[in-house]
Amino acid sequence: MPRNGKLVRIACVLAAAAVLAAVAVAAAGAAGAKRSGGALVGAGSSLVAPAVQGVWGPAYQSKTGVGIQYSAVGSGAGIAQITARTVDFGASDAPMTPDQARHCHGCIEIPWALAATGPIENIPGVNGLQLHLTGATLAKIYLGQITNWSDPALKRLNPKLKLPNHSITTVHRSDGSGDTYAFTDYLSKVSKTWASEIGKSTSVNWPAGGVGGKGNSGVAQVVNSTPYSIGYVSTAYVIQNHLHMVRLQNAAGNYTYPSVKSIESAAQLVKRVPANTVISITDPPASHKYRNAWPISTFTYAIVPTKSAKATELRDFIGWALGAKQQKAIQHYVFAPLPALVAKVAHNRLKKIHS
Amino acid sequence: MSTIDTTGTAARRPFTGRRVRPGDLVLQGTAGLAALGAAVLLGLVVYKVVEGSRLALSTLCLGFLAHIGWDPVHSHFGAGSFLFGTAVTSIGALLLATPLALGIALFLTELAPSWIRAPVTALVETLAAIPSVVIGLWGIIVLGPLLRDHVMPALHSTLGFIPLFGTPNPSGLGLFTAIVVLTIMILPIIASISRELFLGVPPELKEAALGLGTTRWEMVRGVILPYTRGGVAAAMILGLGRAVGEAIAVAQVAGGIDNLVSWNLFNGGNTLAGKLALEFQSSTSNLETSGLFYLALILLVFSLVVNVFARSVVRRVARRQGLLVR
Amino acid sequence: MSAAELSALQRPSDRLRRRQAVNRGMELLAWLAAAAAVAILGVVVSSVAKRGASELNLDLLTKAPVPFAIGSVKQGLVNAFTGSLVIVGLATAMTLPVGILVAIYVNEFAPRRIRNGLGLVIDVLAGIPAIVVGIFVFGLVVLGHGQSALAGSFALAVLMLPFVARATIEVLALVPDSLREAALGLGAPRWRTTLGIVLPQTVGGIVTGGVLAVARVAGETAPLLFTSSVGVSNGADWNPLHALQTVPVAIFELSESDNTGDHARAWAAAFVLLMFILLTSLSARWLANRSRRKLARGVR
Numbered sequence: 001m002p003r004n005g006k007l008v009r010i011a012c013v014l015a016a017a018a019v020l021a022a023v024a025v026a027a028a029g030a031a032g033a034k035r036s037g038g039a040l041v042g043a044g045s046s047l048v049a050p051a052v053q054g055v056w057g058p059a060y061q062s063k064t065g066v067g068i069q070y071s072a073v074g075s076g077a078g079i080a081q082i083t084a085r086t087v088d089f090g091a092s093d094a095p096m097t098p099d100q101a102r103h104c105h106g107c108i109e110i111p112w113a114l115a116a117t118g119p120i121e122n123i124p125g126v127n128g129l130q131l132h133l134t135g136a137t138l139a140k141i142y143l144g145q146i147t148n149w150s151d152p153a154l155k156r157l158n159p160k161l162k163l164p165n166h167s168i169t170t171v172h173r174s175d176g177s178g179d180t181y182a183f184t185d186y187l188s189k190v191s192k193t194w195a196s197e198i199g200k201s202t203s204v205n206w207p208a209g210g211v212g213g214k215g216n217s218g219v220a221q222v223v224n225s226t227p228y229s230i231g232y233v234s235t236a237y238v239i240q241n242h243l244h245m246v247r248l249q250n251a252a253g254n255y256t257y258p259s260v261k262s263i264e265s266a267a268q269l270v271k272r273v274p275a276n277t278v279i280s281i282t283d284p285p286a287s288h289k290y291r292n293a294w295p296i297s298t299f300t301y302a303i304v305p306t307k308s309a310k311a312t313e314l315r316d317f318i319g320w321a322l323g324a325k326q327q328k329a330i331q332h333y334v335f336a337p338l339p340a341l342v343a344k345v346a347h348n349r350l351k352k353i354h355s
Numbered sequence: 356m357s358t359i360d361t362t363g364t365a366a367r368r369p370f371t372g373r374r375v376r377p378g379d380l381v382l383q384g385t386a387g388l389a390a391l392g393a394a395v396l397l398g399l400v401v402y403k404v405v406e407g408s409r410l411a412l413s414t415l416c417l418g419f420l421a422h423i424g425w426d427p428v429h430s431h432f433g434a435g436s437f438l439f440g441t442a443v444t445s446i447g448a449l450l451l452a453t454p455l456a457l458g459i460a461l462f463l464t465e466l467a468p469s470w471i472r473a474p475v476t477a478l479v480e481t482l483a484a485i486p487s488v489v490i491g492l493w494g495i496i497v498l499g500p501l502l503r504d505h506v507m508p509a510l511h512s513t514l515g516f517i518p519l520f521g522t523p524n525p526s527g528l529g530l531f532t533a534i535v536v537l538t539i540m541i542l543p544i545i546a547s548i549s550r551e552l553f554l555g556v557p558p559e560l561k562e563a564a565l566g567l568g569t570t571r572w573e574m575v576r577g578v579i580l581p582y583t584r585g586g587v588a589a590a591m592i593l594g595l596g597r598a599v600g601e602a603i604a605v606a607q608v609a610g611g612i613d614n615l616v617s618w619n620l621f622n623g624g625n626t627l628a629g630k631l632a633l634e635f636q637s638s639t640s641n642l643e644t645s646g647l648f649y650l651a652l653i654l655l656v657f658s659l660v661v662n663v664f665a666r667s668v669v670r671r672v673a674r675r676q677g678l679l680v681r
Numbered sequence: 682m683s684a685a686e687l688s689a690l691q692r693p694s695d696r697l698r699r700r701q702a703v704n705r706g707m708e709l710l711a712w713l714a715a716a717a718a719v720a721i722l723g724v725v726v727s728s729v730a731k732r733g734a735s736e737l738n739l740d741l742l743t744k745a746p747v748p749f750a751i752g753s754v755k756q757g758l759v760n761a762f763t764g765s766l767v768i769v770g771l772a773t774a775m776t777l778p779v780g781i782l783v784a785i786y787v788n789e790f791a792p793r794r795i796r797n798g799l800g801l802v803i804d805v806l807a808g809i810p811a812i813v814v815g816i817f818v819f820g821l822v823v824l825g826h827g828q829s830a831l832a833g834s835f836a837l838a839v840l841m842l843p844f845v846a847r848a849t850i851e852v853l854a855l856v857p858d859s860l861r862e863a864a865l866g867l868g869a870p871r872w873r874t875t876l877g878i879v880l881p882q883t884v885g886g887i888v889t890g891g892v893l894a895v896a897r898v899a900g901e902t903a904p905l906l907f908t909s910s911v912g913v914s915n916g917a918d919w920n921p922l923h924a925l926q927t928v929p930v931a932i933f934e935l936s937e938s939d940n941t942g943d944h945a946r947a948w949a950a951a952f953v954l955l956m957f958i959l960l961t962s963l964s965a966r967w968l969a970n971r972s973r974r975k976l977a978r979g980v981r
Contacts, residue, residue: 041924043911054749071911072748076637086827086924087911099640169525174611174625176637199428201639205614211526211623212611213937214633220939225500226526240749241939333749378872383790389782390791393846394802396839400809400817407820455721458714466711475719482722484958486900488929489729489951492936496944497728539725542718570704600810603902603929607936628812632903635816648816655813662808666801 039067040313044078044091045178046216047234048113048300051330052091056321059329063320066313074215076176076202082107082303088310089318090303093178094202095277108353109277109301110346112321114267114336116258116297117179119246120238121230122223123149125162128244132157132255135190135248135283135295141230142170143193144207149228157249164228171222171231174212176202182298183232186282190295217241232296235334250295251286262294263336269293273345277301299342304353311355322346404655407648410641419649424614425630427639432646434653439616440609440624443530445598447620448537453591455538456545461575464553476550483543491607494536495528499608502535503527507621521619526610531620533609537601541594548590552583585672589665596661600654602628627654733952736945741953745916746931753942758950763917764830764925768909769899771834771921772841777891779838780845781880787846788853789875807843814839815904823908828924833909840904841894848890852883885968885975892965896958902929928954 042052049072057068073081075092082090083104095109119138121131133141137153140146146153150165173180184200198204206212211226213219216237223231223243230246235258238245247255256262268289269281281297284290304314320326327337338346411419415432422433459479463472507523514520524531556579564574580587610623611633625633627650638644693701744757787799818836823829856879864874909924918925928950935947 041911050749069911073911074637076634076639080636080638081828081911084824084827086823097639103641167522167525171526174633176634176639201428203425203427203634203637203639205424205426205428205431206612207614210612211524211528212613212625212633214606214611215937217939217943218937221495221937222526222528224939226503228525236749237939376870376872378870382785382872382875386782386786386790389779390786390795390799392779393783393806393842394799396842397802397806399821400813400839403817403820404813407816455714455718458711459718461711462715466708467715475715478719478722478726480962481726481959484896484962485725485729485955486902486929486951486958488900488902488932488936489955490725492932492947492951493725493728495936539721542721546718570700572704572707573700575707596808600812602810602812603933607933628810628903631812631816632906635819635907651813651816654810658808658810658813659805662805663801666804 039069040089040310040317041069041087042078042089042091042302043071043073043081043087044303045075045093045300046072047075047093047115047117047179047236047298048091049216050236050240050333051113051115051335054333055330056326059326060317060320064316066317068317072215074173074175074202075178075181079104079303082305085305088304088308089314091300092202092303093298093300094181095279095301096303098276101276104303104305106306107303108306108349109303110318110349111273111277111279111299111338111342112302112318112346113300113327113330114263114297114338114342115300115334116235116263116294117182117232118235118238118258118294118296119230119232119248120220120223120243121246122227122244123164124227125164126244129247129257130158130161131244131246132161133246133248135186138248139187139191139194141168142172142187142207142210143191143197144170166228169226169229170206170210171219171226171229172206172210172212173203173215173219175214175218177215178202178298178300179216179232179234180204182282182296185280185298186296189283239332239334248295250290250293251283252288252291252293253286254291256292256294258294258297258334260331260334260336262292263297263334264339265290266293266295266297267299267336267339267342270339270342273342279342297336299338306352306354308353309355311353315350315353319347319350322350401655404648404652408645408652411645411649414642415646415649419646420653423616425646426614427643430640430642432643432649434627434650436612436614436616437625437627437630437650438653440530440533440629441599441626443620443624444533444537444605444609444626445595447530447534448541448598449591449595451534451538452542452545452594456542456590456594457549457587459542459546460549460553461579463550465571465575465579479543479546479550482539483547487540487601487604488607490536490540491604494532494604494608498535499527499532501527502532507531511621518618519620521617521621524610524621524623526623528608528610528623529621530609530624533605533624533626534620536604536608537598540601540604541597544597545587545590545594548593549583549587552586552590553579556582585668589668589672592661592665592668596658596665599626599661600628600658601626602632605629606632627651729948729951729955732948733955736949737952738949741946741949750942756946758926758928758931758946759917761926761928761931761950762953763919764909765899765927765929767919767921767925768830768833768837768905768927769895771831772837772898773891773895775834775838776841776845776894777887780842780890781849781887783842783846784849784853785875785880787850789871789879803843803846806839807847809839810903811840811901812903812906815907818904819907828907828909828911830909830921830923830925833905833925833927834921836904836908837898837901840898840901844894844897845887845890848893849883849887852886852890853879855886856882885971889965889969892961892968896961896965899958899961900929900954902933905930906933 052070061067075094078090078092079100081087148167149163181202184204188195188200211222213222216233219231219233220237220241223229245257247257249255266281266284269284270279273279279299283295284293302318322343420434423435424433510520511523560578564578605626606629609625609629612623613625615622635647740755740757743759744755745759747754747756787796814836818832822832861874864878905927910930911924932947932950935943
């Protein structure tokens, strides 16, 4: 061995130590936790994230010791993650497309929360709940047909509001999003042009530019830092970040905003839950029953494989979340409790999960 | 940047003994296996990306490259806006970064007093060390508002007749912001490589020119730049490659718009890499997933071409000068 | 020669004056370019340093994140820091042996054609964008098996491999052949020579290459997005079979938030990350100088 052996010896010792450490970490970690020893890992919708991460997760952990690890990567990514079996459960506000359902190989969608998406604005001088819009004008704004806040169509809806002469910046989600699905579902119903040209999906070909934000928090950030902009976020983020909500005119002619009551009103629309779980409650019809309904309400689903190693833990957790007490616990994030009919279907579907 | 010097002397083959020990076989076998593994790895990467894009290649073919817009609802996918975004942002960044980088390199080698050299060099190296996500964070929080409130309106009012500087984007995010961010990212690469190249110019050549009565600029133009021409070109190509492949910082500041191709740099947009970072897992259909792989394929092909090209330029330069270019 | 003619010879001609003016103009441009570049660099670096240092606190390294916290709750990013340590550590452990073996093969055993080919392979591998590597590892490892820190480490290892291989090849080439011939002449088998005599000479260079590779990948976000990004554990998690959160991905997610508290933690994490990368780069440079001096001194 050459004389400069000291450096060599040190390097060899360090290298051996590093390899040993790596192996030890791997072994200890692997042995000690057995795939997180009871923790459930989920990913997906950022709409349901305040419920899962903010309320249910900590409560369930202190009750049972089972941790809930959740990543709000967007409904689209949530579906992809559960398809790849990268997580124990996915979460999405948009029902799976036939292609996605096929690729998931026997996944079931369990509606487990009821919430809303709503437009938000950042017009200097206009406070929250002051701006009134109809579905048609909202669609026209996002279609690029109404481009300035001083447009006469907007003035007509807001006679008492001083709307500035400034071009409108529309903000949308740049990632695959269940909020986008609900929003475009609503726009497709109130605008024939939207339905034929754009359609509804977790990700659409947005007309006329605008800006994209990643996640509900990204959209909130962009709207907050862009004067004269309009966007859409799930209502929990409005509460959290003090954003300015917009009042929409529902089919019955009333200007409503997202609240537990207005969401519950819209949810009456569900009469049955089909196999593909497409239970759209946007734009309820113009009848007395729905006079106070919020027109962009949406269910959100947990997506679980029928055959899972964690079947028991999943059944326990989701069953617990479906309970009346847990549904009430998330109300301050503007989640309405599940209607009885939907909750029953959810419980039935839960029984199908086995290991 | 460095390239394997495979033009070494033949004298590196001293082992010509005929006796083959088992230990030799083991070492050669293991090492050979590792080398084979590296080659297989490269092949696997290419294979996986091609395999993933096969559906899109057969369904959308070459029209994909020109179509603008990403429409999962009607299954109309096109790389047009991403190719545009990638081209605009990376070429724009290269155009902005190269003169600044060469300026700094010349400054450090020719003009700077000795007490400035070390700190400025350290500054350049520090910038090179900043990860792209941090520059993106800075871009969202600091640069975006700065551009939105001051730079973009100023550019629009003074140079607004050029279509590049159209109506400013009120959000501060867009292709222009992405260009600035990418410039900051590739500036240190080009600057540090150019600086080393300039330092490698033989002093005799420089002194000869000066001795003939040239001014310093004439010496730079006549001796340093031509001498390092190949290396600087390679550095620029590498910077371009870096800008093209950058996914995270672009996803943070470019504005996430998939269907706009316009002259106005202030508009939002997206690049190949940025689109992949934002949407790779959110596909709603097989075709969309395959389309995303198609985007990855374009990105991969481009970076392969860039790399092989840069490598051949470096080899030509190294052979000509007998240097090992670092 | 008259006095007028003499002074005419000594006066700079018009042409010379023009050339000197151009020279001064160019020098000014160079100073300006340098000043602009230094200003930009300075602004970015000081911005990151100032905001990061001001938000730095011990909670960042000890407490777990609390998403959707109501009011101000003490939270941190301990899971991201431990996850990064695990992933980068595993990636290094994966890359070093393979990189060294590849370099040994290229430098000691390969015939010329294969050597050129492998050189090309390594350079091409170095040029693959990080996001494509992430997509590749997702398709290869994650689909059907789930995300894990191991998958993330593998993605980082693919990025590190060319660096380690290149650095090792270069230092191996610097070892003089006289050393190998002397060993051969003394009857040592080839494997013994390579491992016992040639390789120890290059340890400094290998360590430098490894450290530089670590500095390079410590801040990489793209390859981890699809391989190890859904781990938001409630505390430090060291299990490589889980998907662990990492510092760059955490910064990425926090940067898209609307919350100033989130931004503060993002800046603090960015500062720590930057310090780590700078320290590793500096130590790599110090090691490189040291081993270069050693080799220049010759074999002992």
